[in-house]
Amino acid sequence: MTRRFVTGDENFSPGHRACIGCGEALAMRQVVKALGDNIILVNATGCSEIIASALPTTSWKIPWIHTLFENTASIASGIESALKVVERKGKRKKAKVIAFAGDGGTSDIGLQALSGALERGHDLLYVCFDNEAYMNTGIQRSSSTPYGAWTTTAPSGKMSIGQKTWKKNMPAIAIAHDIPYMATACPSYPFDLMDKVKKAVSVDGPSYLHIYVVCPTGWRCKTNLTIRLGKLAVETGIFPLYEVEEGKYKMSVDPPELTPIKDYFKIQGRFKHLSDEVIEEIQKKVTGDYQRLKEKMEGL
Amino acid sequence: MTKRVGLEGSFAVSEAVRMADVDVLSAYPITPQTHIVERLSEMVADGDLDAEFICVESEHSAMSACVGASAAGARVFTCTAGQGLELMHEVLYIPSSMRLPVVAVVANRALSSPLSVWGDHSDAMAVRDIGWVQIFAENVQQAYDLTLCAYRIAEDKDVLFPAMVHLDGFHLSHVIEPVILPDQRQVDDFIPEFEYPFALNPDKPVSMGCYGPPYIYTEAKKSQNVAFESSRKIVSKAWGEFEGIFERSYLPVESYRTEDADVILLVMGSFAETAMLAIDRMRKEGKKVGLARLRLWRPFPFDEIRKAVKGAKLLVVLDRCISFGYGGPVCSELRSAFYREKNRPDIVSFIGGLGGRDITIDQYEYMIKRGKEISENGSEEEFEMIGVRQ
Numbered sequence: 001m002t003r004r005f006v007t008g009d010e011n012f013s014p015g016h017r018a019c020i021g022c023g024e025a026l027a028m029r030q031v032v033k034a035l036g037d038n039i040i041l042v043n044a045t046g047c048s049e050i051i052a053s054a055l056p057t058t059s060w061k062i063p064w065i066h067t068l069f070e071n072t073a074s075i076a077s078g079i080e081s082a083l084k085v086v087e088r089k090g091k092r093k094k095a096k097v098i099a100f101a102g103d104g105g106t107s108d109i110g111l112q113a114l115s116g117a118l119e120r121g122h123d124l125l126y127v128c129f130d131n132e133a134y135m136n137t138g139i140q141r142s143s144s145t146p147y148g149a150w151t152t153t154a155p156s157g158k159m160s161i162g163q164k165t166w167k168k169n170m171p172a173i174a175i176a177h178d179i180p181y182m183a184t185a186c187p188s189y190p191f192d193l194m195d196k197v198k199k200a201v202s203v204d205g206p207s208y209l210h211i212y213v214v215c216p217t218g219w220r221c222k223t224n225l226t227i228r229l230g231k232l233a234v235e236t237g238i239f240p241l242y243e244v245e246e247g248k249y250k251m252s253v254d255p256p257e258l259t260p261i262k263d264y265f266k267i268q269g270r271f272k273h274l275s276d277e278v279i280e281e282i283q284k285k286v287t288g289d290y291q292r293l294k295e296k297m298e299g300l
Numbered sequence: 301m302t303k304r305v306g307l308e309g310s311f312a313v314s315e316a317v318r319m320a321d322v323d324v325l326s327a328y329p330i331t332p333q334t335h336i337v338e339r340l341s342e343m344v345a346d347g348d349l350d351a352e353f354i355c356v357e358s359e360h361s362a363m364s365a366c367v368g369a370s371a372a373g374a375r376v377f378t379c380t381a382g383q384g385l386e387l388m389h390e391v392l393y394i395p396s397s398m399r400l401p402v403v404a405v406v407a408n409r410a411l412s413s414p415l416s417v418w419g420d421h422s423d424a425m426a427v428r429d430i431g432w433v434q435i436f437a438e439n440v441q442q443a444y445d446l447t448l449c450a451y452r453i454a455e456d457k458d459v460l461f462p463a464m465v466h467l468d469g470f471h472l473s474h475v476i477e478p479v480i481l482p483d484q485r486q487v488d489d490f491i492p493e494f495e496y497p498f499a500l501n502p503d504k505p506v507s508m509g510c511y512g513p514p515y516i517y518t519e520a521k522k523s524q525n526v527a528f529e530s531s532r533k534i535v536s537k538a539w540g541e542f543e544g545i546f547e548r549s550y551l552p553v554e555s556y557r558t559e560d561a562d563v564i565l566l567v568m569g570s571f572a573e574t575a576m577l578a579i580d581r582m583r584k585e586g587k588k589v590g591l592a593r594l595r596l597w598r599p600f601p602f603d604e605i606r607k608a609v610k611g612a613k614l615l616v617v618l619d620r621c622i623s624f625g626y627g628g629p630v631c632s633e634l635r636s637a638f639y640r641e642k643n644r645p646d647i648v649s650f651i652g653g654l655g656g657r658d659i660t661i662d663q664y665e666y667m668i669k670r671g672k673e674i675s676e677n678g679s680e681e682e683f684e685m686i687g688v689r690q
């Protein structure tokens with residue numbers, strides 16, 4: 001007898017146009033599987049939107065809306081408020097409102113709208129798919145691009161190491177809004193990811209998921225490395241998996257020893273120009289940040 | 301029961317929104333719109349209006365929240381002015397192409413810089429090509445009436461376009477005038493409970509806002525325009541119904557003493573009332589002059605304006621906006637609307653009333669006289685700006 005842990009239903013149906021090895025499409029599929037049918041999905045402009053909605057086709061079997069790049073959290077706020085009123089007036093029952101956006105749509109152009117929605121306390125789940133650049137428009141840098149990475153607008157060159165700034169800590173910004181639930185996840189850990197989705201939608205109020213999604217096209221890596229790179233990001237401490245529930249921090253995966261970041265860097269073209277000294281500098285930052293995060297964990 | 305009360309323009313709008321039983325309000329404060337958002341907040345706080353008020357962090361989000369709420373099937377309202385409407389600009393295209401009946405009131409304000417909180421029509425003109433029904437009010441009663449009408453029009457199954465009511469900042473938003481408020485039952489008859497046919501609903505999933513590659517975008521825009529054009533007749537129908545219930549009438553173009561007029565002055569918004577005084581004065585002197593007001597700005601009332609000025613030799617147009625390097629936007633549209641007419645009037649362009657500057661009765665009289673001179677002798681300039689201190 002086989003036991004299914006995950007539904008076979010695909011509300012995000014196959015046949016969309018994501019690149020081979022797309023971590024974002026994989027993550028979306030996992031998130032949607034964990035969400036069930038009683039949802040309304042709001043999508044920002046970006047890869048997640050463009051791969052699955054060319055008129056007159058759609059991959060979405062649940063109600064779905066896309067309008068612009070930076071207003072996803074505001075559209076979601078409007079829907080959530082509308083559902084509240086129509087339920088109160090006895091017209092229709094509520095559904096859970098979910099927002100999808102990339103790291104650019106979240107940590108750059110959509111940050112104000114997201115902050116507003118989190119601060120106002122709407123009952124919605126906002127999911128950021130972080131592929132560490134504006135991939136839809138051709139691998140331009142975002143504030144979520146890691147230090148040293150090559151992108152088309154922060155190219156490496158004689159005078160440049162590529163991205164000159166450290167990755168913006170978007171999960172910390174979300175937590176700073178005192179929301180009931182925040183978690184990081186990665187589709188290389190599907191059960192952890194889906195558990196977190198379920199937890200996130202079960203809270204009353206805003207929740208935020210920051211999902212690390214490998215982009216072979218933009219990261220200049222082999223398309224069969226998506227799962228491996230996701231694991232390495234976690235095992236190196238570059239992208240720690242943790243959750244914050246009502247202010248309490250909990251590590252989801254805590255490797256006894258961190259893998260050197262070199263193992264993660266060397267299989268990606270976007271880091272290939274980096275010298276050993278720069279990698280060492282980044283290693284120090286990663287180790288330090290990881291330690292500081294662990295200090296926040298309960299019971300440690 | 302109908303009652304007559306003294307109300308500020310902003311409060312009259314708020315009263316219309318309350319009586320329309322709006323579900324979701326979302327707005328961001330900006331002078332001279334603030335009294336509307338404040339009054340509505342009070343109504344919600346006091347339980348006089350059962351709505352969700354989303355106190356957003358920007359106008360971009362105010363319009364976005366309205367779009368989301370409307371897509372989910374709620375009746376929505378927002379209000380703004382000047383810079384706020386500019387910040388909404390990107391979002392304004394969404395309800396008109398997704399066919400969402402969002403209603404907005406704009407307390408018209410000049411645009412920076414220099415910063416000006418005072419009224420003109422620059423903000424309204426900057427959004428004329430988007431596919432919103434745009435209606436201009438002239439006094440406080442109209443601000444109330446036309447806000448109600450905006451719901452009746454926008455939510456009509458043969459329209460389903462967003463609608464914007466313009467009231468001049470300060471000149472209307474902050475002016476107290478007597479207003480006749482109807483009975484709630486009359487309002488309910490006029491704008492019955494609304495059910496959006498394609499609302500976001502898990503029981504009947506739809507995808508909204510898919511992207512349009514070149515093989516389909518043109519068709520999408522063509523069908524949008526066909527639908528928008530055909531909503532013109534519904535506007536008139538709605539105003540007819542309004543008259544039947546409330547006994548006040550509105551027309552896409554409203555005329556004042558134009559019967560045998562040789563010269564017709566054309567203005568929009570609150571300045572029409574002063575312009576009427578100028579017409580009265582000149583009529584008393586035996587001059588054959590009249591006034592036309594564009595009540596409906598979009599969809600543009602081609603037939604009505606052609607009829608309204610039939611027989612006149614000259615149309616003098618006042619714009620409260622300047623299109624830099626061109627002239628007055630209303631005038632340029634009128635010139636093109638008359639271009640193919642056989643017996644068209646000459647059209648002369650004036651620009652004034654920018655950033656809250658008043659226009660006096662004398663200045664309207666001047667425009668009519670100077671317009672005749674320009675018509676007879678020509679002018680070096682495409683338009684004349686009035687009231688400029690040299």
Ligand SMILES: Cc1ncc(C[n+]2csc(CCOP(=O)(O)OP(=O)(O)O)c2C)c(N)n1
Pocket residue numbers: 024045046047048069070101102103104105106129131133134135136137142
């Ligand atoms: C106002 C506005 N500015 C710029 C764009 C162009 N644009 C579309 S998607 C995108 C990048 C999306 O990046 P991200 O949010 O990281 O998502 P990804 O495509 O990487 O999943 C940009 C810059 C736009 N659509 N709208």
